[in-house]
Amino acid sequence: MRIGIFSVAHHHVDAYVGNLRAIPGVELVGIADDDQERGKPYAERFQARFYPSYGALLAEGLDGVLVCSENLYHSTLVEMAARAGVHVMSEKPLATSLADARAMVDACDKAGVILMTAFPMRFSAPMIEIKALLEGGALGQVYTCNTTNQGQMPRHHREWFVDKRLAGGGAVMDHTVHLADVLRWYLDSEVIEVYAQTNHILHADTVEVETGGLIMLTFANGTFATIDCSWSRPFYYPTWGGLAMQLVGERGVVYVDGFCQNLTTYGHPEQHTAWSYWGSDMNQAMVEEFVAAILEVRPPAVTGYDGYKAVEIALAVYASAESEQPVALPLTVS
Amino acid sequence: MRVGIVGVGSMGSIHAAGWAETPAKIAGFLHRTEAGARPLADQYGGQVYADLDALLADVDVVDICTPTHLHHEMVLKAAEAGRHVICEKPIARTVEQGQEMIAACKAAGVRLLVAHVVRSFPEYALAKAAVDRGEIGQPAVIRLARESSGPRKAVNNWFLDLVKSGGVILDLMIHDFDYARWVAGEVQTVYAKSIWNTQATAESPADPVRDHGLAILTHRNGALSHVAGSWALPPPEFHTRFEIAGTEGLIQYDSESTKPIHLYFHKEEAEEAPAVPRPSSPLSESPYTTEIKAFYEALVHDAPVPVSAEDGLAALQIALAALESARTGVAVHLEPLPEVPS
Numbered sequence: 001m002r003i004g005i006f007s008v009a010h011h012h013v014d015a016y017v018g019n020l021r022a023i024p025g026v027e028l029v030g031i032a033d034d035d036q037e038r039g040k041p042y043a044e045r046f047q048a049r050f051y052p053s054y055g056a057l058l059a060e061g062l063d064g065v066l067v068c069s070e071n072l073y074h075s076t077l078v079e080m081a082a083r084a085g086v087h088v089m090s091e092k093p094l095a096t097s098l099a100d101a102r103a104m105v106d107a108c109d110k111a112g113v114i115l116m117t118a119f120p121m122r123f124s125a126p127m128i129e130i131k132a133l134l135e136g137g138a139l140g141q142v143y144t145c146n147t148t149n150q151g152q153m154p155r156h157h158r159e160w161f162v163d164k165r166l167a168g169g170g171a172v173m174d175h176t177v178h179l180a181d182v183l184r185w186y187l188d189s190e191v192i193e194v195y196a197q198t199n200h201i202l203h204a205d206t207v208e209v210e211t212g213g214l215i216m217l218t219f220a221n222g223t224f225a226t227i228d229c230s231w232s233r234p235f236y237y238p239t240w241g242g243l244a245m246q247l248v249g250e251r252g253v254v255y256v257d258g259f260c261q262n263l264t265t266y267g268h269p270e271q272h273t274a275w276s277y278w279g280s281d282m283n284q285a286m287v288e289e290f291v292a293a294i295l296e297v298r299p300p301a302v303t304g305y306d307g308y309k310a311v312e313i314a315l316a317v318y319a320s321a322e323s324e325q326p327v328a329l330p331l332t333v334s
Numbered sequence: 335m336r337v338g339i340v341g342v343g344s345m346g347s348i349h350a351a352g353w354a355e356t357p358a359k360i361a362g363f364l365h366r367t368e369a370g371a372r373p374l375a376d377q378y379g380g381q382v383y384a385d386l387d388a389l390l391a392d393v394d395v396v397d398i399c400t401p402t403h404l405h406h407e408m409v410l411k412a413a414e415a416g417r418h419v420i421c422e423k424p425i426a427r428t429v430e431q432g433q434e435m436i437a438a439c440k441a442a443g444v445r446l447l448v449a450h451v452v453r454s455f456p457e458y459a460l461a462k463a464a465v466d467r468g469e470i471g472q473p474a475v476i477r478l479a480r481e482s483s484g485p486r487k488a489v490n491n492w493f494l495d496l497v498k499s500g501g502v503i504l505d506l507m508i509h510d511f512d513y514a515r516w517v518a519g520e521v522q523t524v525y526a527k528s529i530w531n532t533q534a535t536a537e538s539p540a541d542p543v544r545d546h547g548l549a550i551l552t553h554r555n556g557a558l559s560h561v562a563g564s565w566a567l568p569p570p571e572f573h574t575r576f577e578i579a580g581t582e583g584l585i586q587y588d589s590e591s592t593k594p595i596h597l598y599f600h601k602e603e604a605e606e607a608p609a610v611p612r613p614s615s616p617l618s619e620s621p622y623t624t625e626i627k628a629f630y631e632a633l634v635h636d637a638p639v640p641v642s643a644e645d646g647l648a649a650l651q652i653a654l655a656a657l658e659s660a661r662t663g664v665a666v667h668l669e670p671l672p673e674v675p676s
Binding site: 143144146148150193195196197198199200201202203204211212213214215216218222224226228230232233234237246248252253324325326 | 472473474475477479481523525527529532533546548550552556557558559560562564566567568577579580581583584663664665
């Protein structure tokens with residue numbers, strides 16, 4: 001199977017290159033980026049073939065492509081792949097506008113290609129265990145969830161992460177979609193109302209986008225859930241951040257932390273406490289699912305529509321933070 | 335100084351233990367029934383009073399540890415009798431009641447001290463002091479959680495009567511509403527939901543003993559607070575957590591990860607859990623005793639109090655706004671409370 005990578009704007013490409021190469025029968029055909037200055041050295045570093053245009057890589061004949069551009073350009077690149085009949089996995093958030101997200105889903109449907117959204121939490125072993133527990137009825141009806149996806153302000157990874165136009169926003173756009181998706185998956189219900197408050201106190205001097213956010217989602221089944229999407233971990237925090245949930249249901253309370261399987265290291269060289277993750281590799285499982293869905297000619301476990309619904313929730317967060325009152329979903333595509 | 339304690343439930347008995355550590359004399363106890371007050375009178379000395387008037391006639395200070403809906407009437411009586419008052423949180427069931435109580439105590443020239451004990455817990459006091467020293471810069475996002483099993487009482491379980499107690503939002507979350515305001519200043523908007531509120535229907539009222547509430551607050555200075563309060567854990571659990579993320583750092587606390595002792599005994603049969611669980615970490619002095627000692631110092635030596643009656647009123651205003659938001663589904667904007675005239 002021939003897979004390509006579109007754009008190295010997102011640092012997750014670092015992982016995906018290794019993930020693809022670890023799958024028997026998968027060939028990483030090459031990495032394309034219209035920014036040669038960043039794409040060429042990157043491809044060289046990973047000993048991958050570089051293509052200075054996306055069209056040139058498509059012309060090599062691909063089965064699938066991973067779209068890892070700035071969020072704003074996901075739609076252009078996904079639609080380009082769809083027109084070429086190539087299956088796509090797109091980084092999250094799927095798009096920066098609902099219209100773009102809708103167009104991506106429609107284009108892939110029309111072309112008959114897979115559109116998968118890169119939501120790695122769906123492939124996290126602890127998160128999957130809780131999904132099974134919920135399906136087995138161990139918790140009974142889920143009444144409410146208190147969830148967090150906090151992180152460091154990500155500018156040190158890529159400058160565009162804090163650019164409103166390219167990223168679609170700040171902490172809200174970056175972090176809301178993961179938990180919005182996990183909650184939809186766990187509850188098997190859609191969000192009907194969003195309330196949110198955001199602020200801009202952390203890193204106020206260095207970035208223009210929002211850095212703090214607290215969100216309340218209400219689902220059609222009556223469950224309510226909060227999400228903390230804040231960039232509230234300092235740069236010297238032992239790791240990048242984390243994602244954790246508390247679920248309160250008919251039969252009790254459960255907690256799940258997607259990122260606590262760590263070693264703690266107190267190192268002389270850095271004079272700093274570090275957490276090293278030893279849990280299972282969710283990115284590997286996610287990329288394998290993309291490949292398996294192509295091979296088995298079936299929809300992936302997490303789809304473009306899932307990406308669309310998560311974007312819709314993130315956009316409703318901005319609308320609610322603006323009006324300071326709850327916003328009803330679904331939103332209409334303008 | 336002679337102290338009379340009204341109410342002999344979980345707070346009445348723990349306050350008695352606190353007063354026993356001060357030079358104050360416990361004059362006695364009042365309860366709905368004489369038999370109910372007898373065990374504490376036997377343990378700490380003092381008499382069992384027949385009614386509130388008899389107690390007030392015999393004390394300098396009255397410590398009101400009764401159900402929330404009774405605070406208003408009892409505090410007014412105490413003020414009328416010219417007695418200083420310690421009042422359990424929440425100060426009252428409505429803001430108007432609280433304002434009237436503060437005004438009455440001011441007019442009578444007596445102190446009204448509200449028992450927001452969380453301010454006396456060392457982990458909470460230490461974090462507040464660190465924020466005040468500027469150690470983490472300006473607070474931006476605060477998360478507070480207080481989670482236990484629901485209060486159980488064989489008879490008269492007023493906690494589960496929403497009209498009397500206000501449920502988990504008013505009775506439990508008020509601790510963290512007060513703390514959020516203490517750390518990040520006045521609250522501007524409140525949005526909240528609770529299980530009881532979302533699940534109860536006319537045909538099938540939800541069970542408030544398993545309630546769980548979540549609230550999002552904005553502060554006037556722009557900070558955000560997330561407050562979680564739960565009666566949904568199985569007994570005897572009582573977990574507290576907080577974090578304060580600021581421009582210059584992050585403070586975190588978790589009762590579960592700071593437990594100095596873990597006991598794993600084989601049990602023949604399940605042990606009885608306390609009816610109203612309380613947070614506890616081994617300390618040389620209980621935070622409840624620390625609180626009572628501070629009240630003693632305030633009354634006898636005019637020392638500053640850890641929490642003013644107005645603070646208690648402001649916390650009540652936030653909690654009532656949370657109840658209103660949970661009921662109506664909209665965010666509630668708080669107006670600054672007028673100063674209570676003396």
